Amino acid sequence: MKRSMYQRQANEPCEEIMASSTLIKAHKRPRVSIDLNAHPTETLKSLYFSSVKEQSTTTRPPQQHNDSCLDHYTLAVVNAIRSNDIETLRQMLEQGHSFQACNNQGEYLIHLACRRSNLATIQFLLDEAHVNPNVCDDLGRTILHDLCWRPQVATPLLEFLLPHLQPQLLIRKDVRGHAPFDYSRSHDWPQWNAFLTQSSTAQLICQPKQPKQQQQQQ
Template sequence: MMHLSASCTALPELATSPTEAPIISEVSTGELDLSVSPAIFVRTVVLQCTKAITGSISGEELISGASKRVMHESYFLKYRNEHLEAYTHDKVNAVQNNDVERLRALLSSGHLMQASNRFGESILHTSCRRGLTDVVGFFLNEARVSPRVRDDMGRTPMHDACWLSGPPNHDIMKMLIGAAPEMLLSRDKRGHSPFDYARREYWPNWVAFLNEHRQFIVSSLVSSCLEGSHLLCPKVDTTNNGGLRIVG
């Protein structure tokens, strides 16, 4: 197991305070405002969702349910000793070198890929922050690593995907949304959501991505709720001619 002398999960200096989206009841008919913060826009996307996607679940209910789920103690994985012991030089070097084949060989040999250092930073965090699309895909799709993890400052892999120093990696973000859409509304210990970490020069890029993937985002939130594995979801009836109807 690797031991580090200082935390490598120190948070960046963010230019803005945590953002809250204004309540929007109707879909805007104007041109897309690419100057808005993606942290606000992602909430707007959900608030503006149509019942053709959600059935009878409103955007407000989706946001409320997802926000409560990520705050529930059962949502995030609790690290155990085996996860800390799995954080080895071999795996870290493979991630840093973008060496999926080495990671695949380690997995085939029985090595655990759900690995974190003592500060709670997993190798999935590192992969997202470095923009390593193939490595992230390997962890989520082959190694079945849970993305529902936090470092000691409350930051998720989605926070790190937004903190990427280079241009936004849409493929990584889409994988994370598909695997754990509620993390879009998670907050770290300073109250910042993932897109609060996005660099201002990349706001237009992220807003365009979120706008293009409106249906995917909302459908992922609805599907996650309906799986029944999460707590605090609106109760829904799926027998209403293929639609959704809140029953309690």
């Protein structure tokens, strides 16, 4: 996926995440007939986000990324994430390496992991390195855009990520007007829809999200 356009501060979360109060409560979800072959974004909107207004996809003025964020985006850590080398990643963490790092296109390590890595690597980044998953690259793409771009349906990864994410990221568009599931393959939509319509998934989407600082203290 190509990366360019406007830049964002190193630890700045996505600016267009809306308050979770716009989300339909899990027990108040409408009883609607779901076509498993439908676009997953439409499924999400009908079940959880019927009151959410269409989001703007306008670009923003360029911003410089934090030098520390750029400095920690090294070839060594990129290779370790791509190869799911948890032992090396833990050694880097012990040595003080920050994993809240991005390249000069605003793509964070968590973006890379959601596109290329396994569940264990993503769990390490969130549970041990405590990275912020609610981030965007310079094209406004969230980690869910990368997750949906994977060649296979990755419901176990999404199931793990949902408690850590602002739910509106599921339908948030990038600056080109594409929501995450626009990057998924149409023949995979039945699998995605089957997962999104499960009652357990509804609880994950609708449960209140704690600030990252509180999560780290628990």
